[in-house]
Amino acid sequence: MPPATTSSSVQTAPLTFQELLFRLQGFWAARGCVLQQPYDVEVGAGTMAPETFLRVLGPKPYRVGYAQPSRRPADGRYGENPNRLFRHTQFQLILKPPPVNVQELYLQSLEAIGIDLSKHDLKFEEDNWEGPTVGAWGVGWQVMMDGMEITQFTYFQQCGGLDLDPICAELTYGLERLCAFMQDVDSVYDVVWARDPETGAAVTYGDVRLTEELQYSVYNFEEADVPRLWEHFNSYEAEAQALLAKGNAVLADENATAQEKRRFPLMSTYELALKCSNLFNVLDARGAISVTERVGMIGRIRNLAVGVAKIYAQQQAA
């Protein structure tokens, strides 16, 4: 049992947005997690960052936590909806393999951010997760507190089309929503992001992000140039496919040295796949993808992700 942090003491003022992140990071760092920085390519969810997508593959144990800004173009509301955002922040946690007391640790993390569990209604309700674009699925729960989903808890079973062994637990805290809940504000834009320790002056989430939410919605729903987005998509996809072909060739080559295999730029290939995924989401928000095309597009992105996962697994084994 790690030493209790000061955070578990009774807290009167709710945490600011940034304090919430600090607390979660501190709590999980004290339980052996590597703390990573947000990934610097657009993703729709923390799961798609390589710290999850790649690290869950193969036998090597790993524990990591990171805040991941996650883009969902279709969820943008020009900054007018108090609960929906184009870009929200997930605190993503991977525990591979999951410790036997993973649920208890999770509950302790809630206490660590100042939630008195004896004064709330907490339920683990079935919610299985599937990410068709990354060939991943798992079973788990949405953790409900007083009728609100505060965390997605998933036992990953497959990723990149590959069966996982060991499996891992993925915990995803939706930070804006959690913080609005703790600060008891009706709009995420009223969440206090930071407070000046001397003056007590608050900087709100709206101060920091409202304008960009508006602008992103304008782009995603009105300005994004559909033919050009398709061009981008095709171009990124072609480059990724070309790289995958090279990677498969070198990994299948019996004469290739371990060093040659290791040199294959897997991360860059994966990033091209992520670009495709994000473009797909923008095209979708723009209403440019019919339901028929949709299935095909998801398949194209999935092919890239599965190709990357296969090569990663081989590189790890090489």
Next chain:
Amino acid sequence: MADFLLEIGLEEVPARMIAGAEAELGRRVNDLLSRERLLGPGAKLTSYSTPRRLAVLVEDVLASQADTEEKLTGPSWKVAFKDGAPTAAAEAFAKKAGVPVAALEKVTTAKGEYVGATVKKTGRTAQELLASELPKEVLGIYWAKNMYWRAGKPERFVRPVRWVVALLDSAVVPLEIAGIAAGNASRGHRILHGDHSVVLPLAKSYVEVMRKAFVVADVAERRQSIRKALDKATRTVAGARWREDEALVETVVHLTEWPSVVLGDFEAEYLALPEEVLVTVMRDHQKYFAVEGADGKLAPHFLTVLNIQVDAEGEATIRHGNQKVLRARFKDARFFWEVDQKTPLAERVESLKSVTFQKELGSYHWKTEENLAVAERLARMLLSDYGVKFDSYRLKTAVKLAKTDLTTELVKEFTELQGVIGGLYARAQGLGETVACAIYDQYRPASTEDAIPSTVEGQVLGLADRIQTITAMFGIGNAPTGSKDPFALRRAANAIVKILAESKLQLTLAEVVEAGGAEGSNRDLVTAFLRERLHFYLKDVCGFAYDVVNAVLVAGANDVRDAISRADALTAVRGSEDFAAISAAFKRIKNILRQAEEKQFALGSPKDVTLSAEAQRLADSAAALAPEVASLRQVRSYGEALALIATLRPAVDAFFDKVMVLDPDETVRGAHLGLIDEVLRNFSGIADFSEMVTG
């Protein structure tokens, strides 16, 4: 005698799976104990479950199996003993039986003297047997969705197993499930009890000890306490009642270990939203019970079932939190409603082109065009039916707009409300009640229990939509096979049958198929498919006996309501003695005619020869009855027709008693065959009585 307790501690099991798993565990434990002869005379099994545990308590389990004695018989005495000394055969038998040669006995049977041995087996203990057999029973439980959790993937289960309790009275049964050794320590409520273990001193004390750890293990008790708590919380609002919702009660029963209830409120302004939307948000998205006022209308309150008991401060916090979530969801719904009104349904028809119905077939726009053609054909068929009044112009409008709600934001958010939303929008946009109701009801009946659309226009729309889907899906080879029916075509066909059965529409299955536009072999497939569903409807929905259903459908499976009337009439007479005799006779007639056909005997006419008295009597009675039966059939007085047919019995009985049907004389035989063939044809129009199971 001992009490046996097994508790499997799990991470939260999905609510929808718990009841089935609890029952299965009980069954498996009972079967194992019974198979292994470990159940005492007063054995009683009780099962328990909460989201975090499945448990079974069996009272009166034997400490060990009874010892058994088995008598084995070996080779003949003469072969086994020569001059009083055992031979190799005796030794081999003794070895096989596991007894010393000296213990062999002489067994005398009718065939002679043999060597015998008495083998005594000491019963195994319950401890031993449970330890070796129970784990595989537990791991064999069926789950709709499984997972792996341990490295190396040794087993799959619904969620990770975290503890196991296995006790015979106070003794731990040394078994291991999924790598967890059983003990006597359970766990209590996550929050109210905390992480420390709950020691169970005695198997029998399970329920009471768990209760002290804030776990109500008994499902029925939780159900009752939730219902009471819902009543109590509702009483704080004068005249209010909570909306009964059995499925929701079951869900929350399986989401809680220590339930309590909080009543919350929402702003009355949201009551302006349609009740359907409000209830869907509360029930499906938030698992809240809706509350209605004395007038039966929705009141601005909701009830949420908690998995904890809290003080007043906690209750206020929880109420506040839930209210906030609900308010945000209602706000979203209202926003979607308002946005959707900016584009009336009529302007959405074109955008159905980008909504795929089925990728090999086309979009919902295509589907709508097809539905229009089908509905028009149905309408034309109905025009000659003066009993049914409908507005063909409004029907057309309803069909045209039926699918447009698929493009609305509200349906994208609440997919389960498709059709309903379309109907509400049609009403709000002034399209009139006829159009609105037809659209609203188009997916009804959603199940065999659900009601059919309330208006003729809705019924026709429902028929057109479904027969079009079935015909088109069959056309591209998507007919259901075995248990696979991914497009729910059986449900669609069941709905067609139910609409025909319960409406006043004078349409036959053949007409519906015709309107659907199936061609060539597809037409036969679709027809057979609908007939199969009619069979299902009569047997499984109406509950007619299978022989009645077969008898009725052989005589005609085209007019649904007529088939039901005939089945009713047949069911009413099926018990009578006269009728059983008639059925037996018809079976005999069928057999004789089959034989005659095999032997290529020609059918003649009763008029060809002078018949025997009995044959003539049958011919006369049948000839007298036939027109009467026919006219009763015409007016669908099937009960009277069947009663009349039953009066044939004496004539039929006498005929079969005295007359040799397959007379050696070809002309006489032909006359007899012609007679019974006529009887069969004249009286099988209501039902083929030969299908009836008799005495």
